[in-house]
Amino acid sequence: MDENRFDRQLRAKSWGKETQELVGKKSVLVVGAGGLGSHSVSLLVRLGFGRIVVVDSDVVEVSNLPRVNVFDSDDVGKSKAVVLAQKASRIGGPSVVLGKDLFVDEESIEGLFEGIDIVVDATDNIKTRLLLNRECVKRKVLFVYAGLEESSGMVLGVIPGLSACLECLRLSPEKKDAGVPVIGSVPGLVAGLQISEVVSLLSGKKPLGLVVMQCFESLDIEIVEVKRRSDCPVCGEV
Amino acid sequence: MPCLWGSVVMSIEVRFSGRYKDLVGVESFVVDASQICCVEDVVVEVIFEFSDLRVDKSRIMVFRDGVNLSYDEQVSDGDVLVFAPPLVSGG
Numbered sequence: 001m002d003e004n005r006f007d008r009q010l011r012a013k014s015w016g017k018e019t020q021e022l023v024g025k026k027s028v029l030v031v032g033a034g035g036l037g038s039h040s041v042s043l044l045v046r047l048g049f050g051r052i053v054v055v056d057s058d059v060v061e062v063s064n065l066p067r068v069n070v071f072d073s074d075d076v077g078k079s080k081a082v083v084l085a086q087k088a089s090r091i092g093g094p095s096v097v098l099g100k101d102l103f104v105d106e107e108s109i110e111g112l113f114e115g116i117d118i119v120v121d122a123t124d125n126i127k128t129r130l131l132l133n134r135e136c137v138k139r140k141v142l143f144v145y146a147g148l149e150e151s152s153g154m155v156l157g158v159i160p161g162l163s164a165c166l167e168c169l170r171l172s173p174e175k176k177d178a179g180v181p182v183i184g185s186v187p188g189l190v191a192g193l194q195i196s197e198v199v200s201l202l203s204g205k206k207p208l209g210l211v212v213m214q215c216f217e218s219l220d221i222e223i224v225e226v227k228r229r230s231d232c233p234v235c236g237e238v
Numbered sequence: 239m240p241c242l243w244g245s246v247v248m249s250i251e252v253r254f255s256g257r258y259k260d261l262v263g264v265e266s267f268v269v270d271a272s273q274i275c276c277v278e279d280v281v282v283e284v285i286f287e288f289s290d291l292r293v294d295k296s297r298i299m300v301f302r303d304g305v306n307l308s309y310d311e312q313v314s315d316g317d318v319l320v321f322a323p324p325l326v327s328g329g
Contacts, residue, residue, distance in 0.1 A: 035329015067329045124328040147325030152257040154325040170306050171324050172297040180327035187329035209304075212256040212322060224255055224322055225304035 005093055006048055019203060020048055024094055026202055027051040027115050031104055031132055032122030033058070033080035035067035035187030036146055036194065040120050042069045043195045045088045045095040052088070052095055055112065056081040057103035066184035104128055109135055118142040118198055122191075124180075126171050130234075133158065133166035137235050142201045146194040148182045151216040153190030156226065157197040157207035160238060164226040167234035169210070183216065193221075248274045248315040252284055255322045258298075262288040278309040280319060297324050 001020060009015040028049055030037050033056035044052050060068075060075040060083060070087040071080075085099025102108055104123070109131060119136050121129050121144065129145060136143035136158065143158040145166050158165045193211055201207065210224040230236055250269045254262055269283045277300050285291050291298065300307045301320040313319070 032328040035327075037328060122328045124326070126326050129326070146328075148327045148329050149323065149325045150257065152323060152325055154256065154322075164304075164306075168306055169299055169324070170308065171299070171326065182327055182329050190329075210322065214256050214260060217257075217260040220256070220259065222255055224301060224320055226301065226306070227304035229305060 001048075002093065009047070019199065022202060023047055023049045023199065025050050026117045027053070028118055028120055028198065029112055029116045030054045030120040030122055031112075031128065032056055032124060033068075033084045033099075034064060034122065034124060035182060035184075036148065036191050037120070037122035038069040038071065038080075038084055039188045039191030040122055040195055041084055041088045041097065042091065043191060044120075044198075045091045045093060045097060047195070047199070048093055049095055051115070052085075052097045053100065053112070053116070054081050054084055054088075054097065055100045055102050055104055056084075057101060067182055067187050069188065104131065106131065113139055113141060116141060118144065118202060120194065120198060121145040121166075122194075129166060129171070134234050136160060137165050137167075137238055142198075144194055144197050144201065146190050148180070148186055148190055150181050151183050151186055151214060153186055153193065153213040155190065155193045155197055155211040155213075156209075157201050159201060159207060160235065163207045164228045165232065165235040168226065168229045168232045186215065189213065189215065246315070247272045248313070250274065250280050250313055250315075251318045252280065253318065253320045255320055256325075257323055258291065258321055261290040275312060276309065277307045277311050277313060277319070280313060281309065284321070291321075294323060298322070299324055 079101040081099035085097045088097045137160040140160045145156045147154045210226045214220040253266045299322040
């Protein structure tokens with residue numbers, strides 16, 4: 001372990017050598033390389049996670065730049081996942097970062113879970129979020145959802161079979177997902193909460209519940225208690 | 239089970255979370271009405287009072303004691319419901 005690199009967090013009482021060694025052994029699948037995913041991958045590398053696989057089928061657009069981390073104007077037109085992996089790798093440290101230019105669907109998801117300890121949901125649509133949730137519950141892989149809109153954010157950690165899953169929330173796919181208004185500084189705040197929950201679940205703690213954050217008009221973070229639904233079609237039988 | 243509106247006035251407390259607090263300007267609201275049977279009736283009453291929530295009609299996540307409710311779920315006098323916004327963008 002590079003103790004000099006991680007000196008500040010090694011000396012933090014709530015982190016220490018034990019957590020540093022733990023995250024160094026973990027593999028994370030990050031689906032989505034937009035505002036949330038770019039910040040999340042950057043944080044995972046800086047924290048010293050062992051292996052990070054980031055997946056996205058989109059290319060960088062100018063309209064992404066206000067919200068994303070590490071991308072710049074020269075990246076426009078390039079694969080988000082590939083560029084993010086390359087740039088996050090330049091942060092250095094022990095992390096291995098792999099970028100996959102891939103659309104996640106029922107078929108392609110099969111090959112993504114090998115060796116993965118936890119999935120970070122940073123996608124931009126309900127369909128993919130629910131697919132990831134279902135696969136995680138089926139495979140008993142930890143899952144952390146985060147979503148954004150305007151100046152709001154939301155995070156839910158899922159321990160399959162023990163806590164409420166994303167399907168338990170009955171998220172409605174009726175509203176158009178992509179192109180939802182988001183203020184540029186919000187993804188970084190929510191990604192911070194999401195990665196905190198990642199570390200917490202990997203450390204064996206229970207999920208916080210549904211973390212709901214609001215900023216700008218007011219500043220408010222609250223935790224809404226969420227229980228499993230006995231009739232949940234995904235986790236009800238697990 | 240079909241909704242059967244009664245003559246008894248029910249009192250349901252609705253607590254708003256996240257950006258709904260800003261949209262409606264209050265943390266909670268009590269719906270007192272006789273024509274309430276299910277979650278959808280409560281949502282309609284709340285949207286009538288706070289029209290800014292109309293944009294999310296049929297998408298609002300409604301919880302009772304931590305359990306997400308479908309809109310046809312029956313409610314009871316004294317229930318406390320939490321309304322939370324569904325957030326789906328990845329930024």
